[in-house]
Amino acid sequence: MAEQSWHEARLIPTSGINGAEEQERRATSALLAVMSAVREFGRALTKPLGAPAGTVQTYVEVPFDLAERRLFPDGLVRVTRGTKVWTALVEVKTGTNRLVTEQLESYLEIAREQGFDAVITISNEIPAMPGQHPTRVDKRKLKKVELHHWSWTEVLADAVMQKEFRGVADSDQAWILGELIRYLEHPRSGAMEFDDMSEAWVTVRDAVAASTLRPTNKGVAEVAARFDALLRFTSLRLGRQLGTEATPVLSRTELADPARRTREIVTRLCEEGVLMGSIRIPGAVAPLTVTADLRASRIDCYVDIEAPRAGKSSTRVKWLVRQLANAPDSLRIEAYVARGRGSSAAELLGAVRDDTSLLISTDDKELRSFRVAMSAPMGAKRGRGRGSFIDSILSAVDHFYSDVLQSLKAWSAAPLKFRQPDAERVAVEQPALASLVSTGFSSQDAPSAADENPASPPDPDVTPTHPR
Numbered sequence: 001m002a003e004q005s006w007h008e009a010r011l012i013p014t015s016g017i018n019g020a021e022e023q024e025r026r027a028t029s030a031l032l033a034v035m036s037a038v039r040e041f042g043r044a045l046t047k048p049l050g051a052p053a054g055t056v057q058t059y060v061e062v063p064f065d066l067a068e069r070r071l072f073p074d075g076l077v078r079v080t081r082g083t084k085v086w087t088a089l090v091e092v093k094t095g096t097n098r099l100v101t102e103q104l105e106s107y108l109e110i111a112r113e114q115g116f117d118a119v120i121t122i123s124n125e126i127p128a129m130p131g132q133h134p135t136r137v138d139k140r141k142l143k144k145v146e147l148h149h150w151s152w153t154e155v156l157a158d159a160v161m162q163k164e165f166r167g168v169a170d171s172d173q174a175w176i177l178g179e180l181i182r183y184l185e186h187p188r189s190g191a192m193e194f195d196d197m198s199e200a201w202v203t204v205r206d207a208v209a210a211s212t213l214r215p216t217n218k219g220v221a222e223v224a225a226r227f228d229a230l231l232r233f234t235s236l237r238l239g240r241q242l243g244t245e246a247t248p249v250l251s252r253t254e255l256a257d258p259a260r261r262t263r264e265i266v267t268r269l270c271e272e273g274v275l276m277g278s279i280r281i282p283g284a285v286a287p288l289t290v291t292a293d294l295r296a297s298r299i300d301c302y303v304d305i306e307a308p309r310a311g312k313s314s315t316r317v318k319w320l321v322r323q324l325a326n327a328p329d330s331l332r333i334e335a336y337v338a339r340g341r342g343s344s345a346a347e348l349l350g351a352v353r354d355d356t357s358l359l360i361s362t363d364d365k366e367l368r369s370f371r372v373a374m375s376a377p378m379g380a381k382r383g384r385g386r387g388s389f390i391d392s393i394l395s396a397v398d399h400f401y402s403d404v405l406q407s408l409k410a411w412s413a414a415p416l417k418f419r420q421p422d423a424e425r426v427a428v429e430q431p432a433l434a435s436l437v438s439t440g441f442s443s444q445d446a447p448s449a450a451d452e453n454p455a456s457p458p459d460p461d462v463t464p465t466h467p468r
Contacts, residue, residue: 011179014188020095023190025060027183028074028092031122031155032058034180035077038173041162045155046079049088049118049148054081062089064110073107077120087116093123094152094190099135108141118146124192126151128228129250129258152191153233156184157240165243194233197389198222201382208273208294215266224265224275230390231277231290234397238281249278249287269294279397285408290397292378292389299392301400302373308411316367317356319411324349324372327403332373337365372408374400 012030017023035042035056042056059076075090089107093099099121107119125134133149159181168174184191200219207213213220231248239246254261268274273295278287284303291300307316317335324331329350334343344365347358360367376399379392 010182011176012183014183014186017188017190020097020190023094023188024074024092024097027094027152027190028090028122029060030180030183031092032060032075032077032090034159034176038162038168038177040166040168040173041159041177042079044158044162044166045150046077046086049120049146051077051079051086051088051117052081052084054079054084054086064114066106066110066113069106071106071110073110086118087111087114088118088120088148089116091119091121093121093125095124095192097123098125099123101135101137104135104147105137105141108137108145108147111145112141116145118148120148120150122150122152122155124152124190124194125149126153126194126229126233128225128232129255129261130232130247131255132258151233151236152184153193153236156181156191157236159184160240161243161245193237193384194230194390195384196226197230197382198226199382201226201389204269205294205380208269211273211295213270213273215263215270220266220269221262224262224269227265227275227292228261228277230393231279234290234394235279237394238279238397238401242281244282246279246281249280281401281405284405285410288397288400288405290393292393294378297378297380299376299378299396300373301376301396302371303405303408304369304371305408306369306411307367309413313360313364313367314356317352317359320370320372321349321353321356323407323409324404326407328374329353330374331404332375333359334371334373335359335361335367336369336371337361338368340365340368343371372404374404 012026017026035045036058039056043053046056047053057078057080059078061072061074062076064071064073073089074092077088077090079086089111091099091104091107104119104121111117111119121133121135123134127134127149133147137147159177162168163174163177163181168177183189198219200222204213204217204220204223207217228248235246235248250261254264265275268276273293275292275294276289278289280287285305286303289302289304291302292298293300305320308319311319320333327349329348331349332346333349333352334346336342337344344361345359352358359370374396376392376396379386379388379390381388384390
């Protein structure tokens with residue numbers, strides 16, 4: 001038999017998984033075991049929840065009695081440092097299974113009675129906003145016990161970032177973490193990615209195309225929430241690839257009132273037929289904005305970048321074009337002038353490469369900023385795969401970041417130089433006349449023409465730049 005057909009032995013095998021119950025049990029045991037075995041990974045997951053930096057102990061299917069009932073939470077995590085102990089119950093769902101309010105409230109009651117600190121839920125549900133829980137529970141049960149949620153996408157992203165970017169000190173522990181990553185990435189693990197825009201997607205999409213959508217229509221709020229969840233999934237996926245924490249851009253008001261954010265998305269969708277959101281990526285020149293125009297069936301990814309504050313308008317355009325050397329000619333560039341309303345000019349990159357004057361206004365007003373945008377066809381299907389809305393968003397973001405955003409840097413002015421006294425300048429520039437200079441340098445002297453217009457002025461095109 002050829003060796004190519006042999007299956008390599010794995011620490012956490014996917015073979016033998018029969019049914020949702022076995023899938024959840026194996027996923028729970030695998031995750032909790034690796035949290036206790038790989039110190040850095042356990043710390044990365046528990047630190048944001050308020051746990052101390054200590055020894056992580058994990059257990060599965062721990063029995064508890066509640067009102068003459070025996071309940072078995074999927075797991076328990078205990079972190080100990082000195083006399084301080086932090087404990088949390090864990091409830092896990094895989095596949096399409098959703099968390100149940102009654103079950104969570106029972107576990108919150110158990111945690112309160114036992115003096116535990118938190119209840120952690122893990123499922124494929126991705127909340128629209130970080131820190132938000134996908135399941136509503138009685139807020140009175142959260143007075144003494146905190147309720148936290150991890151999506152499997154978030155767990156996988158943390159695992160990849162810890163192993164590939166942050167690092168694991170022990171090589172054996174790094175291998176163990178790699179085995180967890182392999183398991184979670186396997187389709188049979190039940191740790192699925194974002195794969196559905198909801199049952200209302202087709203109805204809402206068609207109503208937008210026909211300009212008949214109203215805020216009161218059934219399912220429109222769910223589609224808005226799912227778009228925010230997709231934006232967060234895109235951020236996690238992008239961060240996993242880059243080794244950083246990419247996050248959706250949300251205002252303090254939106255973080256404090258998620259319902260308001262949903263209402264704003266619904267309003268824009270009904271009035272303009274557009275879904276819009278932004279992603280903040282550490283090191284990037286500006287947030288990446290994604291817009292999905294359901295009426296035009298187009299997706300736009302764009303970034304707004306400030307123009308240099310020195311040089312002529314043509315020099316500023318060339319500064320941008322040089323940074324886009326590897327970008328496609330179909331990229332759209334919009335120019336914005338000082339005290340102007342809207343863009344003063346817009347043209348494709350291919351044309352601007354040949355003629356920079358296409359982005360310069362006829363009255364030569366000062367260029368203040370540029371918008372660099374890439375368009376792509378929008379998928380219509382609600383799920384995943386070719387022709388789906390989700391995959392078209394993911395593909396557009398990946399291409400825009402790799403082709404455009406990762407190459408852009410913010411402009412920074414050249415450092416100022418000391419002014420030279422006249423005698424020193426003449427001695428350097430015209431040595432034969434040095435003996436004729438009789439005046440001394442004073443700080444009260446006005447800057448000379450040579451100071452204001454040096455022979456070799458700093459060119460914003462070649463000034464070293466650094467991300468803000």
